[in-house]
Amino acid sequence: xxxxxxxxxxxxxxxxxxxxxxxxxxxxxxxxxxxxxxxxxxxxxxxxxxxxxxxxxxxxxxxxxxxxxxxxxxxxxxxxxxxxxxxxxxxxxxxxxxxxxxxxxxxxxxxxxxxxxxxxxxxxxxxxxxxxxxxxxxxxxxxxxxxxxxxxxxxxxxxxxxxxxxxxxxxxxxxxxxxxxxxxxxxxxxxxxxxxxxxxxxxxxxxxxxxxxxxxxxxxxxxxxxxxxxxxxxxxxxxxxxxxxxxxxxxxxxxxxxxxxxxxxxxxxxxxxxxxxxxxxxxxxxxxxxxxxxxxxxxxxxxxxxxxxxxxxxx
Amino acid sequence: xxxxxxxxxxxxxxxxxxxxxxxxxxxxxxxxxxxxxxxxxxxxxxxxxxxxxxxxxxxxxxxxxxxxxxxxxxxxxxxxxxxxxxxxxxxxxxxxxxxxxxxxxxxxxxxxxxxxxxxxxxxxxxxxxxxxxxxxxxxxxxxxxxxxxxxxxxxxxxxxxxxxxxxxxxxxxxxxxxxxxxxxxxxxxxxxxxxxxxxxxxxxxxxxxxxxxxxxxxxxxxxxxxxxxxxxxxxxxxxxxxxxxxxxxxxxxxxxxxxxxxxxxxxxxxxxxxxxxxxxxxxxxxxxxxxxxxxxxxxxxxxxxxxxxxxxxxxxxxxxxxxxxxxxxxxxxxxxxxxxxxxxxxxxxxxxxxxxxxxxxxxxxxxxxxxxxxxxxxxxxxxxxxxxxxxxxxxxxxxxxxxxxxxxxxxxxxxxxxxxxxxxxxxxxx
Numbered sequence: 001x002x003x004x005x006x007x008x009x010x011x012x013x014x015x016x017x018x019x020x021x022x023x024x025x026x027x028x029x030x031x032x033x034x035x036x037x038x039x040x041x042x043x044x045x046x047x048x049x050x051x052x053x054x055x056x057x058x059x060x061x062x063x064x065x066x067x068x069x070x071x072x073x074x075x076x077x078x079x080x081x082x083x084x085x086x087x088x089x090x091x092x093x094x095x096x097x098x099x100x101x102x103x104x105x106x107x108x109x110x111x112x113x114x115x116x117x118x119x120x121x122x123x124x125x126x127x128x129x130x131x132x133x134x135x136x137x138x139x140x141x142x143x144x145x146x147x148x149x150x151x152x153x154x155x156x157x158x159x160x161x162x163x164x165x166x167x168x169x170x171x172x173x174x175x176x177x178x179x180x181x182x183x184x185x186x187x188x189x190x191x192x193x194x195x196x197x198x199x200x201x202x203x204x205x206x207x208x209x210x211x212x213x214x215x216x217x218x219x220x221x222x223x224x225x226x227x228x229x230x231x232x233x234x235x236x237x238x239x240x241x242x243x244x245x246x247x248x249x250x251x252x253x254x255x256x257x258x259x260x261x262x263x264x265x266x267x268x269x270x271x272x273x274x275x276x277x278x279x280x281x282x283x284x285x286x287x288x289x290x291x292x293x294x295x296x297x298x299x300x301x302x303x304x305x306x307x308x309x310x311x312x313x314x315x
Numbered sequence: 316x317x318x319x320x321x322x323x324x325x326x327x328x329x330x331x332x333x334x335x336x337x338x339x340x341x342x343x344x345x346x347x348x349x350x351x352x353x354x355x356x357x358x359x360x361x362x363x364x365x366x367x368x369x370x371x372x373x374x375x376x377x378x379x380x381x382x383x384x385x386x387x388x389x390x391x392x393x394x395x396x397x398x399x400x401x402x403x404x405x406x407x408x409x410x411x412x413x414x415x416x417x418x419x420x421x422x423x424x425x426x427x428x429x430x431x432x433x434x435x436x437x438x439x440x441x442x443x444x445x446x447x448x449x450x451x452x453x454x455x456x457x458x459x460x461x462x463x464x465x466x467x468x469x470x471x472x473x474x475x476x477x478x479x480x481x482x483x484x485x486x487x488x489x490x491x492x493x494x495x496x497x498x499x500x501x502x503x504x505x506x507x508x509x510x511x512x513x514x515x516x517x518x519x520x521x522x523x524x525x526x527x528x529x530x531x532x533x534x535x536x537x538x539x540x541x542x543x544x545x546x547x548x549x550x551x552x553x554x555x556x557x558x559x560x561x562x563x564x565x566x567x568x569x570x571x572x573x574x575x576x577x578x579x580x581x582x583x584x585x586x587x588x589x590x591x592x593x594x595x596x597x598x599x600x601x602x603x604x605x606x607x608x609x610x611x612x613x614x615x616x617x618x619x620x621x622x623x624x625x626x627x628x629x630x631x632x633x634x635x636x637x638x639x640x641x642x643x644x645x646x647x648x649x650x651x652x653x654x655x656x657x658x659x660x661x662x663x664x665x666x667x668x669x670x671x672x673x674x675x676x677x678x679x680x681x682x683x684x685x686x687x688x689x690x691x692x693x694x695x696x697x698x699x700x701x702x703x704x705x706x707x708x709x710x711x712x713x714x715x716x717x718x719x720x721x722x723x724x725x726x727x728x729x730x731x732x733x734x735x736x737x738x739x740x741x742x743x744x745x
Contacts, residue, residue, distance in 0.1 A: 062407035063428070148582070149575055169575035171727055254578030259571070260724050275404060277713065 056284035066281060073285035084286070086261050087269040090175060094265065095242040095297075098182035103234055106186040107227075110193035111219070124194070131187025139181070140251030144168060147177045168252060171262040178248050178263055189234040196230040197223065228309045236301050243294050246271070266290055361641045365648065366395035367420035368402040369666075376665040380658045384651045390644040392418075410434045415636035417645040421464050423629055424707040426456060435463040436635040441646035444654055447671035451627040451702045456634070458706060467652045468631035468667030471696045472524055473613040475585060475600050476592040480609060484508040486591070488614060495529060495557060495617045502566035505591040515566040517584050517593030518573040520558035521722030523715040525594055528616055529554055531624035531701070542708030544743045548736045555725055555732045562726060570726035577719070581606050597668060597689040598630065604685040613692045615699055623701040627693070630667025668693040710743065717742055 056073055058066035077084050113124050133139050146152045147167035154164035167173045200223055208218045224231075246267040249257060257264030257272070270290070274283030367377060374396040381392045395416060397405065403425065409415050415434060429435050438461075445453055445465055456464025476488045486504050489497060502515020519525050527537040530546045539545045561567035568584055576582040580599060584590040586606040595603060600613050618624050633652065635645045651658050659674040664686045669675050675690055682690060721739055724730040730738075 062404055063410060063432070144579075149572065166571035166575055169571040169573075171729075256578065256720075258577065258720075258723060259574035260727050260729055261720070275400070276716075278403075278407070 052284045052287060055281050056288050058281040059279075060281040060284075061278040062280055063278070069281070073282050074289070076282070077285060077289060083261060083264065083269065087257070087264045087266050090257075090262065090264050091243065091245075091266040093175060094179060094182070094245065095239060098179045099235065099238045099242050101179070101183045102186050102238060103189055103231065105183055106189035106234070107193050107231070109186065110190045110197055111223075113190070113194055114197040124191075127190065128187040131185045137247065137251055140248050143177065143181055143248070144252055169259055171260045174253075174259060174262045178245075178252065181248050182242065182245070189238060192230055192234055193227065196227050200226050225310050226312055229311055232301070232305050232309045236298055239297050239301065240294055243290065243297070360390045361644065362391040362393065363417035363639070363641050363644050363648065364393050364395060365418035365645075366397065366402075366406070366416040368397050368399045369420075370398070373665050376662050380652065380661045381648070383657055383661065384648055384655075387651075387655075387657075389647055389651065390641060392648065413638050415638060417636050417639040417641060418648050419634055419636065421456070421632045421634045423455070423632065424711045426464050426632065426634065427458050427706050428709060429634070430458045430461070430463045434637050436637050436639065436642055436645075437461040438463060438465065438635065438646070441635070441642050443646040443650050447654060447673055449627060449670055449672070449697045451697065451700050452629070452670050454702060455627075455629050455706075456632055464629070464632045464634045465649050465653065466629040466632055466670050467649065468629075468662070468664075469627050469670050469693060470597040470630040470667045471625060471628055471693065471700070472528070472594055472596055472616060473600060473692055473696075474592060474616045475595045475603065475611055475613050477585060477588065477590075477607075478610045478612045480513065480588065480591050481505075484513075484591075488592075488612065489617075490614070492619050493617050494619070495532070498617055499557065499561055499566070501592070502561055503564065506564070506566040511565065514568045514584065514590040515592065516561070517576075517590050518558060518562060518567045518570075518726065519594045520555060520726065521719035522594065523718040525616070526551070526554050526718065528618075528624040532617065532619060532622060534622040536704045538705060538708055540705060542705070542710075544714075544740070548740055551736045551739060552732055555722065555735060558722070559725065559732060570723065570728075573726060574723060577723075585611075596628075597692060600689050600692075601664070601683075601685045604688075611688075613688055615695065618699065620699075623699050625696055625700045626703050627670075627696055627700050664690065672697075714739075714743060 055066060057068060057070060059069050059072075060066035109127060113120065113127065117123075130139075144151075148154075149166040149169065151167070153167065157164040165173055167177050204222050204226075205218055208222050213221065244267055245265055249263040249265045249268050250271070253259075253263050253268075255268070255272070255276075257268050266286070267290070270283050270286045273279045273286065365381065367373075369377070377396065378394055381394060385392055406415070406419065406429075410429070410432060421429065421435075426435070438456075443465065448466065449469070452466045452469055454462065455466050456462050474489065478488070481488055484505060486501070486508050489501055498516060505513055505515040526546070530537045530550050536545055558567060562569060568590065572584060572589075576584060580586065580602055583593065583603065583606075585593045585595075586603050588607060588609060594616060595613075597613070600611065604611050616625065633649045635642055635649070639645050652662065653670065653674075656677060659669060659677050660681070662669075663678055664682055668690055669678065672694075675694065679687070679690060717739060721730065721735040725732055725735050
């Protein structure tokens with residue numbers, strides 16, 4: 001940090017370069033080439049975001065003109081909407097359970113896949129498959145079949161004499177089935193971990209081996225520390241994705257978040273408010289609170305990173 | 316956040332598509348010129364737009380009908396078929412832009428809102444023949460003194476029983492007048508005749524429509540004329556208690572079985588053959604019959620002749636935009652849907668049961684074996700029903716959702732009946 005600040009400070013003291021006609025022309029051409037992107041950014045991102053920010057302070061049913069209500073929507077969220085608080089509970093549980101589990105599974109499988117074996121690329125492809133399918137509607141439907149009262153899981157359990165619960169339709173277990181579904185989609189962090197494992201210098205591992213470190217010790221003392229930048233990257237990305245999860249709950253609960261709101265994800269509740277109950281202003285407020293929550297979690301991740309992420313070129 | 320929302324809408328569209336693909340395919344018969352499509356009045360040949368929601372086979376049948384309408388001398392019609400998801404937000408934005416399609420599909424719960432915003436045409440201003448419609452349905456699209464919607468297909472709730480199971484058990488299906496207490500006795504009879512193997516009836520405690528029947532049974536209306544709820548907390552308490560007792564006695568399925576089947580017709584205990592009876596809309600009866608080999612029958616829900624509680628409901632309701640530049644052309648199209656013999660053939664029972672006795676007789680031979688009992692049932696309903704006093708008020712959809720949530724919480728033991736009753740009325744008044 002300090003070195004970059006000085007460098008910037010140094011640049012400021014040097015005389016400002018004179019703008020020749022040629023340079024101005026180049027700059028114009030540059031902006032011209034950027035223009036399509038700027039238009040897209042303005043019309044498709046900044047414009048809608050500004051509108052949604054405005055709407056979050058209004059009561060808007062799509063039908064009548066928005067009515068300015070100040071902070072009422074935000075106040076209602078936290079003081080007068082038990083379903084909203086329930087959706088927060090569900091979403092936090094989902095994020096805090098599914099993200100670490102998914103990373104552990106992804107890392108474990110990446111370690112297993114990181115060896116030379118005949119047909120290894122085939123296994124890697126197979127293990128990536130769930131992630132290609134995972135977010136899709138078809139898999140959510142499949143999940144219904146697997147975890148239904150007469151689903152495959154309970155039929156397997158019946159073989160060993162266990163009378164399984166009605167996983168998807170019981171409030172106690174329904175969220176757990178969605179967490180399992182999320183963990184199952186470990187493909188993209190696994191691929192990233194795999195790439196990282198290949199970057200670990202063989203001589204370091206070799207040196208540790210010579211010093212008498214076993215494979216467990218080598219993993220925790222050499223591999224894992226060197227992998228922390230990727231753990232960090234995956235943690236940040238997966239947390240953000242998990243907060244935005246929508247499809248699994250939407251399909252498996254038929255868009256209700258049931259049974260008894262036990263799978264009422266944040267985004268699902270937002271959708272219900274906006275598009276079923278036409279409370280678009282309220283839904284916009286929810287969206288902005290979600291932005292704040294995700295930003296908060298990302299900030300926490302970044303702050304904590306100083307303690308546990310090691311960049312090999314900085315040591 | 317916009318991208319999340321776009322993704323959610325995409326997901327919703329996918330679901331709708333998927334459920335459309337699951338629906339039975341029906342044949343769209345191509346148009347053959349003939350019949351009187353064109354009307355009188357000025358500018359009836361300027362093009363019109365029409366929008367509706369539905370699933371694939373409905374889209375095909377409507378598009379074929381509309382092509383035949385144009386071929387028969389009607390104006391050019393551009394179509395905007397959509398799935399249910401997204402239909403109402405698009406329509407609401409179109410109202411804001413005064414750009415409604417000339418002919419649009421409406422819903423009983425939305426029509427008063429649209430009419431109140433002066434966005435729909437008072438149908439007395441156009442020439443539209445509804446004289447053939449069943450009496451109970453002619454005024455269905457009325458708000459106050461004006462009519463804003465025409466019913467092109469109907470449905471109704473019925474009590475569906477598994478006839479094979481009842482034969483096997485030697486239990487008689489309810490016949491003639493019967494009460495909601497008789498329903499509990501029926502369930503108990505099935506349960507004991509099968510030595511506890513089958514449940515008597517599916518748990519329908521969360522169905523607001525049935526609760527409305529329950530209230531109308533006493534001769535009252537569920538909604539007062541001003542749209543407030545007429546039913547009392549005592550009504551709701553005894554309703555919830557009726558179902559709680561049945562669950563307690565083991566004659567209705569436990570909460571998790573009911574939750575698993577919610578919104579998922581193929582998983583309905585009736586289709587799975589674990590229960591003898593349940594309440595379903597006529598179109599669901601048709602779908603259910605295709606999921607099971609057992610013979611299903613549909614009959615009237617608990618009712619008394621003095622105060623028929625059932626009403627003929629609109630499965631397909633059509634309105635005209637107040638800003639239409641060709642209102643008569645639009646009216647001709649709706650007229651064509653309802654009265655033209657060729658349209659009646661093409662549409663069959665894809666939108667619901669035809670609202671005229673003539674149309675029902677016309678298609679009786681061509682419909683499938685699954686559809687026929689539903690059509691015959693609507694004839695029974697026509698004689699044993701009482702029109703609703705008013706269309707659903709604004710809060711109807713919310714009340715309906717809330718009711719099913721509360722019933723679920725009661726069934727799972729997370730709320731007492733008294734708490735659920737309080738919550739329902741607190742919300743209705745708030």
